[in-house]
Each structure stands twice: as C-alpha cells, then as structure tokens.
Amino acid sequence: MKTCYLFPPLLLLLHGPVLLAETQDPDQKIMEEVFTTGKLTRYSATKSDTPIIATTRSVSIENQQQIIDKGALTLDQTYTYSAGVTGETYGFATRGDWVKVRGLDVPQYQDSLQSLFGNYNNTRPDIYTLEQVEILKGPASVLYGKGSPGGLINVVSKRPQAESQHEVVLEGGTFSHQQLAFDSTGPLSDDGQWLYRVIGVHRDNETQVNFVEDKTKVIAPSLTWQPNDATTATLLINYTETESDTAAQFLPIPGTLFPADNGKRIDTDTYLGEPDFNQYDAETLSVTLLANHQINDTWGVELTTRYTDATVDYQQAWPSFIGGDRYVRNPDGSLYKDGTVPRTFYKSDASSDQIAADLRFRADFMQGDVEHRVLFGGTYQDVTTDNDGYTAFAVGASTYDDTYWINVFNPQYGAIPPAAMLNSLYTHRPATTSKDMGFYMSDEMSFHRWIITLGLRYDNTETETGSERQDDEALSTSVGVLYQFESGLSAYISYAESFEPVIGDNGNGQALDPQEGQQTEVGIKYEPQRFPGIITLAYFDIKQSNLSDPFSLPGSFEQQGGEANIKGVELESVLNFGDISLELNVSKLDTESAYGYQLNSVPEKQASSWISYRPTHHWQGFKVGAGIRYVGESYGGADTIRTPSYTLHDAMIGYEIGRWDFAVNVHNLTNKDYFATCLVRGDCWVGKERTAVARMRYKF
Numbered sequence: 001m002k003t004c005y006l007f008p009p010l011l012l013l014l015h016g017p018v019l020l021a022e023t024q025d026p027d028q029k030i031m032e033e034v035f036t037t038g039k040l041t042r043y044s045a046t047k048s049d050t051p052i053i054a055t056t057r058s059v060s061i062e063n064q065q066q067i068i069d070k071g072a073l074t075l076d077q078t079y080t081y082s083a084g085v086t087g088e089t090y091g092f093a094t095r096g097d098w099v100k101v102r103g104l105d106v107p108q109y110q111d112s113l114q115s116l117f118g119n120y121n122n123t124r125p126d127i128y129t130l131e132q133v134e135i136l137k138g139p140a141s142v143l144y145g146k147g148s149p150g151g152l153i154n155v156v157s158k159r160p161q162a163e164s165q166h167e168v169v170l171e172g173g174t175f176s177h178q179q180l181a182f183d184s185t186g187p188l189s190d191d192g193q194w195l196y197r198v199i200g201v202h203r204d205n206e207t208q209v210n211f212v213e214d215k216t217k218v219i220a221p222s223l224t225w226q227p228n229d230a231t232t233a234t235l236l237i238n239y240t241e242t243e244s245d246t247a248a249q250f251l252p253i254p255g256t257l258f259p260a261d262n263g264k265r266i267d268t269d270t271y272l273g274e275p276d277f278n279q280y281d282a283e284t285l286s287v288t289l290l291a292n293h294q295i296n297d298t299w300g301v302e303l304t305t306r307y308t309d310a311t312v313d314y315q316q317a318w319p320s321f322i323g324g325d326r327y328v329r330n331p332d333g334s335l336y337k338d339g340t341v342p343r344t345f346y347k348s349d350a351s352s353d354q355i356a357a358d359l360r361f362r363a364d365f366m367q368g369d370v371e372h373r374v375l376f377g378g379t380y381q382d383v384t385t386d387n388d389g390y391t392a393f394a395v396g397a398s399t400y401d402d403t404y405w406i407n408v409f410n411p412q413y414g415a416i417p418p419a420a421m422l423n424s425l426y427t428h429r430p431a432t433t434s435k436d437m438g439f440y441m442s443d444e445m446s447f448h449r450w451i452i453t454l455g456l457r458y459d460n461t462e463t464e465t466g467s468e469r470q471d472d473e474a475l476s477t478s479v480g481v482l483y484q485f486e487s488g489l490s491a492y493i494s495y496a497e498s499f500e501p502v503i504g505d506n507g508n509g510q511a512l513d514p515q516e517g518q519q520t521e522v523g524i525k526y527e528p529q530r531f532p533g534i535i536t537l538a539y540f541d542i543k544q545s546n547l548s549d550p551f552s553l554p555g556s557f558e559q560q561g562g563e564a565n566i567k568g569v570e571l572e573s574v575l576n577f578g579d580i581s582l583e584l585n586v587s588k589l590d591t592e593s594a595y596g597y598q599l600n601s602v603p604e605k606q607a608s609s610w611i612s613y614r615p616t617h618h619w620q621g622f623k624v625g626a627g628i629r630y631v632g633e634s635y636g637g638a639d640t641i642r643t644p645s646y647t648l649h650d651a652m653i654g655y656e657i658g659r660w661d662f663a664v665n666v667h668n669l670t671n672k673d674y675f676a677t678c679l680v681r682g683d684c685w686v687g688k689e690r691t692a693v694a695r696m697r698y699k700f
Contacts, residue, residue, distance in 0.1 A: 039061075039063075040052065040059070040061075040134075041156075042292070042302060042362075043111050043112050043156065043290055043302075043304065044112065044134055044154065044156065045059060045109070045112070045134040045135075045136035045140075045152065045154035046059060046136065046143070047112055047143055047360070047375065048373075048375070048444075050373070050444065052525070052534065052536075053484075053490055053525050053527050053534060054451055054482065054484065054490065055480075055482075055492075056451070056453055056480025056481065056482045056492040056493070056494040056521075057136070057137065057138055057480065057494055057496070057521060058084075058137040058138065058521070058523065058536060058538050058540075058570065058572075059134060059135065059136055059137065060082040060083070060085065060134070060135040060137070060572060061132055061133070061134050061135075062078045062081070062082070062132060062133045063131070063132040064130070064131055064132060064158075066081075067127055067130070067132075067133070068663075069610075069612060069623075069625050069652055070610060070625070070627065070650065070652065070665070071650070071652055071663075071665025071666075071667060071693060071695075072127055073127070073177075073691070073693065074093075074097060074124065074127065075097040075124060075125050075127055075130075075133065075155065076088050076089075076093065076096075076097035076098055076099060077667070078127065078133045079097075079099045079133075079135070079153075080608065080629055081583060081585060081608045081610055081627065081629070082135055082572065082585060082608075083570035083571060083572040083585040083586060083587040083606070084101065084102050084137060084568060084570040084587040084589065084606075085099060085100070085101050085135055085587075086099065086100040086101075086103075086601070086602060086603065086606070086631070087099055088676060088687075088688060089601055089676060089677065090248060090601070090676055090677060090685040091247075091248075091675065091676030091677070091685040091686050091687045091688060092207070092208060092209070092247050092686060092687065092688040092689070093247055093248060094207065094212060094214060094244050094245065094246060094247040094248075094280060095119070095120060095246055095247075095248070095280055095314075096116075096119060096120070096124060097124055097125075099153060100150065100601065100602055101135060101137055101148075101150040101151040101152075101153075102137055102138065102149075102150045102151060102540065102542060102566055102568060102589070103150065103542075103566045103568075103589050103591045103599045103602040104148050104149060104150030104151075104542075104544070104566070104599075105148060105150065106147070106148045106150045106151050106152050106153055107144075107147050107148060107152050107153070108152070108153045108155075109144070109152055109153065109154040109155070110125065110154070110155050110156075110157065110286075110288075111154075111155075111156060111157055111236070111288055111290060111304060111306075112154060112304055112358060113288070113304055113305075113306050113356050113358060113381075114144075114354075114356065114381065115155075115286075115306075115308070117352050117354070117383050117385055117434075118352070118385055120280075120312050120314050120348060120350055121310055121311070121312050121350040121351055121352040121385055121387070122282060122284045122308070122310035122312065122352055123216075123240040123241070123242050123282040123283065123284040123310065123312075124240075124242070124282075125155050125240075126201050126216065126218045126240060128169075128181050128183075128199065128201050128218070129157060129158055129199050129201070129218060129220045129238065130155050130156060130157060130158065131156040131157060131158050131159070132155075132156045133153070133154075133155050133156075134153070134154040134155070134156065135151065135152075135153055135154075136151045136152050136153075136154065137150070137151040137538075137540075137570075138150075138151050138494075138496050138519045138521060138540060138542070139151070139476075139478075139496040139497050139498030139517045139518070139519050139542075140152055140496065140498065141457060141459070141474070141476035141496075141497055141498040141499055142440055142442065142455035142456065142457045142476050142477065142478040142496065142497070143440065143442075143455070143457075144379075145379060145436055145438040145457065145459045145461075145474075145476075146436065146459065146461060146474070146498075146499055146500050146501060146514070147498050147499075147500060148498060148500065148517070149498045149517025149518070149519060149542050149543075149544050150542075157220075157222075157236050157238070157288070158183070158185075158197060158199060158220075158222075159197060159222060159224065159234055159236070159290075160185050160186075160195035160196050160197040160222055160223065160224040160234065161185045161186065161195065161197070162186075162187060162192055162195060163186065164185070164186030164187070165183075165184075165185050165186065165699070166182075166183070166184045166185075166186075166699065166700050167182065167183050167184075167697055167698060167699045167700070168180075168181070168182045168697070168698050168700075169181045169182070169183075169695060169696070169697045169698075170695070170696045171693055171694065171695050171696075172693070172694055173691060173692050173693030173694060174690070174691050174692050174693070175205060175206045175207050175208055175691065176204075176205060176206040177203075177205045177206075177691070177693055178203065178204045178205065179201065179202065179203040179204075179205075180201075180202045181199070181200065181201045181202070182198075182199070182200050183197070183198075183199050184196075184197065184198050184199075185197035185198075188223075192226070193225060193226055193227055194223070194224070194225055195223070195224040195226070196221070196222070196223055196224075197220075197221070197222045197223075198219075198220070198221045198222075199218070199219075199220040199221075200218065200219050200220070201216065201217065201218035202216075202217055202218075203215065203216040203217075207247060208247075208268070208269055208686075208688070208689045209245075209247050209249065209269055209270075209271055209686075210269050210270065210271040211245065211271045211273070211275045211278075212244070212245040212246070212247050212271065213243070213244060213245065214242070214244045215242065215243040215244065216240065216241065216242045216243075216244075217240070217241045217242075218238070218239070218240045218241075219238075219239050220236070220237065220238040220239070221237050222234060222235060222236045222237065223235045229294075230293060230294040230295075231292070231293045231294075232290075232291065232292055232293075233289065233290070233291040234289070234290045234291070235287070235288070235289055236286075236287070236288040236289075236290070237285075237286070237287050237288075238284070238285070238286045238288075239284070239285050240282075240283070240284050241282070241283050242280075242281065242282045242283075243279075243281050244279075244280045244281070244282075245273065245278045245279060245280050245316075246273065246278065246280050246314075246316050247686075248685060249270060249271060249272045249273065249318065249319075249686075250272075250318045250319055250683040251266050251270065251272070251319070251408070251683060251684050251686065252266075252319055252341070252408065252682060252683060252684075253641065253678055253682055253683065253684055255339070255408060255409070256675065256678070256684040256686075257641070257643070257675060257678045257684050260339065260409075262338060262339070264339070264409050266408050266409060268673060268686045268689070270408065270411060271411065272317070272318060272319055272343070272406055272408060272411055273316055273317045273318065274317045274413055274414075274415075274416050275413055276413075276414070276416065277315055277316075277317055277345070277416050278315055278316050278317060279313060279314070279315050280312070280313075280314050280315075280316075281312065281313045281314075282310070282311070282312040282313075283310065283311050283312075284308065284309070284310040284311075285308070285309050285310070286306060286307065286308040286309075286310075287306065287307045287308075288304070288305070288306040289303065289304070289305045289306070290303075290304055291303045291304075298363050298364060298365050299361065299362070299363050300361070300362045300363075301359070301360070301361050301362070302359075302360050302361075302362070302377075303357065303358070303359050303360075304357070304358045305356065305357040305358070306354065306355075306356050306357075307354065307355055308352065308353065308354040309351075309353055310351060310352045310353075311349075311350070311351045312348070312349075312350045312351070313348075313349060314346075314347070314348040314349075314350065314389075315345075315346065315347045315348075316345075316346050317343045317344065317345050317346070317406075317416075318343060318344055318346070319341045319342075319343055319344075319406070319408065319683075320341065320342045320343055320344045320393060320394035320397065337402070337405075338407075339407050339408045339409045339410075340402060340405050340406065340407045340408075341405055341406065341407075341408060342394040342395060342396055342397040342402070342404070342405050343394070343395060343404060343405060343406055344391065344392060344393045344394055344395070345390075345391075345392040345395060345404075345416070345417060345422060346389070346390070346391050346392070347389040347390050347391075347422070347426070348387055348388075348389040349387070349388045349389055350385070350386065350387045350388075350389075351384075351385070351386045351387075352383065352384070352385045352386075353383070353384045353385075354381070354382070354383045355381070355382045355383075356379070356380065356381040356382070356383075357379065357380050357381075358377060358378075358379045359377050359378055359379075360375055360376065360377025360378075361375070361376055361377060362374065362375050369447060369448070370445050370446070370447045371445070371446040371447075372443055372444070372445055373443070373444040373445075373446075374441070374442070374443050374444075375440075375441065375442045375443075375444075376439075376440065376441035376442070377439075377440060377441075378437070378438065378439045378440075379436070379437070379438045379440075380435075380436070380437050381434075381435070381436045381437075382433070382434075382435050383433070383434050383435075384431050384432070384433045384434075385431065385432050385434075386429070386431040386432075387429060388426070388427065388428050388429055389426065389427065390422060390423075390425035390426045390427060391425070392417060392421070392422055392425055395417055403415060404416070404417050430465050430466030431465070432463065432464070432465040433463070433464045433465075434461065434462070434463045434464075435461070435462045435463075436459065436460070436461045436462075437459070437460050437461075438457055438458065438459040438460070439457065439458050440455065440456065440457035440458075441455070441456055441457075442454060442455035442456070442478075443455075449483055449484045449485070450481070450482070450483055451480075451481070451482040451483075451484070452479075452480070452481050452482075453478070453479065453480040453481075453482075453494075454478070454479055455476075455477065455478040455479070456475070456476070456477055457475070457476045457477075458473070458474075458475055459472075459473065459474045459475075459476070459499070460472070460473050461473075461474075461501050463501065463503055465503070470501070470503055470504075470511050471511075472499075472501045472511075472514050474499040474514055476497045476498065476499060477495075477496075477497055478494070478495065478496040478497065479494065479495050480492060480493070480494035480495075481493055481494070487529070488526055488527040488528060488529050489524060489525070489526045490524065490525045490526070490527075491523075491524050492521075492522070492523055492524075492525070493520070493521070493522045493523075494519075494520070494521050494522075495518070495519070495520050495521075496518075496519050496521075497516070497517065497518055497519075498516070498517035498518075498519075499514040499515065499516050499517070500514055500515045500517075501514045501515075502514060502515055502546070502560075506559070506560070512546075512560060513546045513560055514546065515544060515545070515546045515547060516544070516545050516546050517542060517543070517544045517545075518542070518543050518545075519540055519541065519542045519543075520540065520541050521538055521539070521540040521541075522538070522539050522540075523536060523537055523538035523539065524536070524537050525537075528575070531575065531576060531577060532575075532576040533573065533574060533575035533576055534573065534574060535571075535572075535573040535575075536570075536571070536572050536573065537569075537570070537571050538569070538570045539567075539568070539569050540566075540567070540568055540570075541565075541566075541567050542565070542566040542567070543563065543564075543565055544563065544564040544565075544566075545562075545563045546560040546562075547560065547562030547563060547564060547594040548560065548562050548594065549561035549562050549594075550562055550594050550595045550596075562594030562595075563594055564591070564592060564593050564594050564599070565591070565592045566589060566590070566591045566592075566599070567589070567590045568587060568588060568589040568590065569587065569588050570585075570586070570587045571584070571585065571586040571587070572584075572585050573585075578616075579613055579614055579615050579616055580611065580612070580613050581611070581612045581614075582609070582610075582611050583608075583609060583610040583611070584608075584609045585606075585607065585608045585609070586606070586607045587605070587606050587607075588604060588605050588606075589602060589603070589604055589605075590604070591604075593637075595638075597635065597637060597638050597639045598634075598635045598639055600634070600635060600636050600637035600677070600679060600680070601634055601636070601643075601676075601677040601679070602634055603631050603632035603633060603634045603645070604632050604633070604634075605630070605632035605645075606629075606630060606631055606632060607629075607630045608627065608628065608629040608630065609627065609628055610625060610626070610627040610650075611625065611626055611627075612624070612625035612652075613625070621655050621656045621657050622654075622655055623652070623653070623654045623655065623656065623663070624651075624652065624653045624654075625651065625652040625653075626649070626650070626651050626652075627649070627650040627651070628647065628648070628649055628650075629647065629648045629649075629650070630645070630646075630647045631645060631646055631647075631648075632645045633645045634677055636677065636678050636679040636680040636681075637679060637680040637681075638680040640680060641678050641679065641680050642678075643675055643676070643677050643678045643684075644674070644675075646672060646674035646687065647672070648667070648668050648669075648670075648672060648674075649668070649669040649670055650665070650666065650667050650668070650669060651665070651666045651669050652664070652665045652666075654695075659698055659699045659700060660696070660697070660698060660699075661695075661696070661697035661698075661699070662694075662695070662696055662697075663694070663695045663697075664692065664693070664694045664695070665692070665693050665695070666690065666691070666692045666693075667688065667690065667691045667692075668687075668688060668689060668690045668691070669690065670690070671689060671690035672687075673687070673689075674687040675687055
C-alpha cells in the first residue's frame with residue numbers, strides 16, 4: 001500500500017482528520033492515506049492564502065471531511081469543536097445558527113461577503129453545499145468594515161472541480177430525519193475551459209419539539225470559466241426554500257431551570273405555540289461571482305460580487321414575559337394560575353435585498369531583502385431590510401381574560417385570537433437601507449524569519465429608515481509581528497480594531513457614535529517536525545467601548561460611557577499519529593459587560609476533543625470517531641440566573657469500500673437533558689437531544 005503524508009513545511013492547511021482517499025478507479029481497494037485539512041484561500045476569511053502558521057491572529061477551520069466525520073446536520077453544529085467559540089448558543093434552533101466568538105455575537109459571511117443582516121429574513125446555509133467553515137477571531141474591520149470585535153464567521157461554497165466527481169447521499173435517523181442529496185461536478189468541455197457543479201438537497205424532518213418540522217429544498221448550480229492559467233471566473237447560484245416552525249418555545253424558568261411551585265417540570269418537547277398559527281417559512285436566492293486575473297508576475301486582481309433576495313414569513317405564539325416575568329410568575333415566584341399563562345401572538349413579514357462587491361488588487365514583489373505581499377481594494381454594499389407585522393402582547397392579561405392562554409404543563413391548542421383583531425395591529429414599517437463603502441490596504445512584509453503585517457481602512461456608512469438618515473465614518477488599523485523559529489515554533493503579537501454603527505441619537509439631536517473594539521493578542525503556533533499537526537495557544541484582551549452608559553440618570557442624554565472587557569486564553573490543536581487523528585480545544589474567558597456582569601450566555605470555561613481512527617493496514621476502510629464537549633456554567637445577563645455546565649458525547653462509526661461509504665453518527669450519546677442558556681428576562685432554551693443519523697454515500 002502506498003502511504004503519502006501531505007504536509008508542507010509552511011502549512012497552507014489548518015487541521016483535520018486523516019482521509020482515506022480513493023485512487024482513480026473507485027472499485028479498487030487500494031487507498032492513499034492523506035492528512036487533509038482546511039486551507040485558506042484568497043476568498044477565505046483572511047482574504048489571503050498565507051499559511052495559518054504564519055498569520056498573526058487566530059483562525060479556526062472545519063473542512064468538509066471534518067463536518068462529515070462529526071455528523072453535523074446544521075451550520076451551528078460545526079462551531080462546537082473550536083476554542084473560544086460557543087456553538088449552539090441557544091440550544092436546538094430552527095430559525096438561525098447562533099454562535100458567540102470570544103463572548104460576542106459576530107456577523108456571518110459567505111465567500112468573504114456578508115450574507116446575514118439582522119435576524120429572521122433569510123434561510124440558513126445548508127452545510128451540504130459548503131466546502132468549509134471558518135471562524136476568524138478578533139476585530140476584522142481592516143478587512144471587512146463594520147463588525148464585531150469578537151470576529152466573524154465565513155462559510156466557503158463548494159465550487160466546480162476539474163476532475164469528474166459524482167455522488168448521491170441518503171440519510172435517515174431519529175425524529176424521522178430523511179434527506180436525499182446529490183453532488184455532481186467536472187469539465188463541460190474537452191479543453192477544460194468550462195467546469196460545472198450541481199448540488200441538490202431535499203430534507204423532510206420532524207424535530208425534538210412537538211409539531212415543529214423542517215422541510216428544506218436546495219438547488220445550487222455553479223459554472224467556472226478558465227480560458228487560461230491566469231484567469232478564472234466562477235458563477236454560483238443558490239436557491240433555498242424552507243418550511244418550518246420555531247424550535248425555541250421560550251419556556252419559563254419555573255418548571256425548567258427550577259421546579260415549579262407545584263413541583264412539576266415542563267417537558268422539553270413541549271410546544272407552546274399554535275399548530276394552525278405558527279410558521280417559519282423562508283426563501284433565499286443568491287447569485288455570486290468570483291473572478292481573478294493574474295496581470296503579470298507582480299500584479300493580480302480579484303472580484304467578489306453578490307446579489308441576494310430573501311424573504312421570511314414568521315408567525316409564533318409564546319408565553320408572555322417581560323422583566324421579572326410579571327405575566328408568567330406571581331410575586332412569590334410561582335407560576336401564574338398554576339401554569340396557565342397568557343401568550344403573545346407575533347407576525348413578521350421580513351425581507352432582505354443585497355448588492356455587494358469587493359474589488360481588490362495584489363502585488364507580490366521583493367524590495368531588497370524584504371518580500372512584500374500588498375493588498376488594497378474597495379468594497380461597496382447596499383442592503384435593504386424590511387419587517388412588517390404585528391405583536392399582540394400578552395393577549396387578555398390586562399383584563400384577566402384567559403381565553404387565549406395556555407397551560408405550560410398540559411397545553412391545549414386551538415385558541416387563536418380572531419384574525420380581525422390581530423390584523424388590526426398589522427403595521428407597515430419603513431424599510432431600512434444601509435449603504436457601506438470602504439477602502440483598505442495591507443502589507444505583509446517578510447524579512448528572514450520575521451513577518452510584519454500592517455493594515456489600514458477607511459469606511460463610510462449611510463443608514464436610512466423612512467425620513468431619518470445617519471452617516472458614520474471610521475478609520476481602522478491593524479498591526480502584527482511574527483517570528484518563525486527553526487524548530488517549527490512561531491511567536492506573534494497583534495493589535496486590531498473594529499467599529500459598529502449605532503442607529504439613533506443621544507436625545508439632544510446628536511447621532512450616537514459607533515461602538516468601537518480594540519484587541520491585543522499574543523500567541524505561539526507550533527508545527528511538529530516529526531509528524532503532521534499544528535498547535536496554537538493565544539491570549540487576548542478585548543475592549544468594547546461606546547456602549548450605553550449604565551450610570552446615566554433617567555431623562556439624561558446618553559453619553560455612551562459604557563465599556564465591556566473580555567480576556568481569554570485559547571488552546572487549539574490537531575495532531576496526526578499515523579492512523580489516529582486527535583483534536584483538542586480548551587478556552588477560558590473572563591468577561592465583564594458595561595453593567596459589571598458576566599456577558600450573558602457565555603461560559604467561562606469550555607473544552608472539546610475529537611479523536612478518529614482509520615486503519616491503513618488491517619481493517620482497511622473501517623473508520624470510527626468519538627468526541628466529548630464540556631460547556632461550563634453561564635449566566636443570563638445579571639449574574640442572578642445561572643445555567644449549569646454540561647458535558648456531551650458524540651460518536652461515529654463507518655466503513656468505506658469501493659464506491660460505497662456507510663456511516664452512523666450520534667450526537668449527545670447519553671441523551672443528557674440540559675439547557676443551553678437561561679436568560680434573566682425569564683426563559684430557558686432547551687439543549688439538543690440525542691440524534692442518530694445513518695448515512696449511505698455512493699460515488700460514481
């Protein structure tokens with residue numbers, strides 16, 4: 001058997017399991033062992049193909065093989081094996097993919113262009129259409145403009161390949177999980193100038209919450225034109241349609257985190273909506289162009305542009321609560337009327353439309369002993385979001401009319417307020433248009449073993465809602481220094497900034513300043529010389545300023561004197577010992593909000609590990625993997641509601657032979673009951689129950 005470890009000295013790859021790749025004849029049992037990992041490209045989160053070992057910041061990657069091996073069914077599941085990242089922040093979800101990076105909410109990008117604007121106005125990316133998932137940690141305004149000091153998520157689409165590859169995948173599992181998917185790619189012309197790819201998904205699931213289903217259809221064709229070695233253009237089209245409901249039932253804390261006054265607990269599969277009222281139906285069409293041209297040995301140009309049209313029809317009924325749960329709990333803390341509580345009926349007809357472009361030029365050249373990799377470019381984005389609908393809050397609470405209320409221990413359905421009453425509350429709100437323009441430049445300078453990176457960006461953001469308009473400007477910087485030792489160790493220090501506009505005024509006619517973020521990060525990265533692997537250890541200190549002033553007096557003008565602080569340590573590694581691949585991730589965060597509390601839904605400690613075994617001699621084709629995830633306790637926003645820690649186990653077993661690939665994945669192997677987070681406002685979010693999925697893949 002031929003064995004080949006692909007792991008260059010300057011690692012263009014980050015981490016991943018050992019993949020048993022088939023030879024050109026898929027019917028042959030001779031296989032090559034390849035250490036495959038995610039890699040950075042010029043359409044990645046860093047807009048650079050600089051190796052991870054040579055970057056002055058932290059980036060986590062889950063590549064396609066890792067996603068398959070760990071059995072991720074949704075995007076938020078791919079975040080759960082990364083240091084400093086809280087995946088599935090709000091437990092089992094059907095509306096979105098919730099994640100916090102370094103304690104903060106972060107924006108979502110696809111192919112280096114932002115793809116999510118606000119919430120509940122587009123579909124979720126389907127992981128079968130993705131090549132890899134990238135988490136860029138820390139402020140990134142120099143590359144992307146406005147954003148969070150926590151970082152960002154970037155998902156990379158599958159693209160046409162020069163080699164013909166075709167597969168059909170059939171899945172079945174718990175909660176009546178049924179999915180059929182196909183992926184076909186290869187050349188369209190004999191000269192290889194035209195390549196194609198077509199991906200399709202059809203999914204029909206029940207879920208762990210009564211009455212909540214997930215029916216999704218995806219079609220994603222793409223086309224690549226490469227007339228010569230210097231020019232490539234790829235057109236990606238994705239149409240996704242989902243018919244579903246909301247998994248989050250906003251279950252009250254009495255009866256979940258704590259027993260209710262009658263000693264009862266609410267079943268975690270309880271549905272407190274209305275089957276004939278609730279819905280979460282989403283539809284998204286996106287068209288993306290990725291193009292690059294190498295002008296000469298020094299200069300190159302790249303373009304990323306996208307058009308997106310998305311809509312969501314969202315309706316839900318949920319138990320009503322505001323600060324102190326005054327419509328759910330009595331003054332003594334017991335559930336109102338022995339568990340019969342009023343509900344809010346909500347409707348949102350939301351949409352988002354996007355036109356965006358990122359044009360950048362590159363120059364690679366030597367100046368004396370210094371190698372320069374210069375990047376400069378400009379971005380433009382025009383996004384319009386709209387949200388019409390109504391909120392019928394705590395119907396009947398003010399008059400003690402319990403006609404439309406529900407008992408959280410024994411829900412009965414069918415009591416929906418008259419359509420005329422609800423529709424009378426329907427409001428057509430003005431759309432919000434945000435136009436962003438930015439110009440950026442960076443220079444990565446290599447001198448012997450030193451690498452120095454400098455970045456600068458100017459942004460102008462214009463936001464308009466009805467007759468109100470706000471303009472913001474920002475100048476962002478970044479700097480990093482890294483030294484590479486002969487031993488394979490790299491040490492670095494970096495500084496980066498971010499900004500995020502805040503819409504509104506201070507009550508005195510003055511527009512609020514953007515929130516600002518600054519991060520200092522120091523770390524080491526180690527690439528072993530005797531076996532494939534990479535280990536990263538980082539310490540960071542983030543300061544977020546221009547937050548709401550927690551000490552302002554009622555009626556006074558807001559001064560934005562609030563400040564949040566986050567410090568943390570992250571260890572992330574993957575090591576390959578022949579047939580065994582091991583991932584280990586550990587993080588500790590120390591967070592403080594502007595109000596002096598620990599940031600809500602952010603555990604102080606987290607750890608995860610995944611180990612996989614693929615024998616290359618005896619039992620060739622067999623594969624097995626196991627993972628463990630520890631999520632420490634967190635608080636709900638005021639250090640009064642504490643969500644306990646939990647530990648989950650995952651497993652995979654499978655066999656590959658010829659054209660066939662069989663596998664079974666189980667998440668939450670012990671079916672542990674847990675809550676992902678409970679909030680001070682009064683509700684808890686249920687964790688994901690045990691799921692088992694069998695997968696059969698046929699390649700041809």
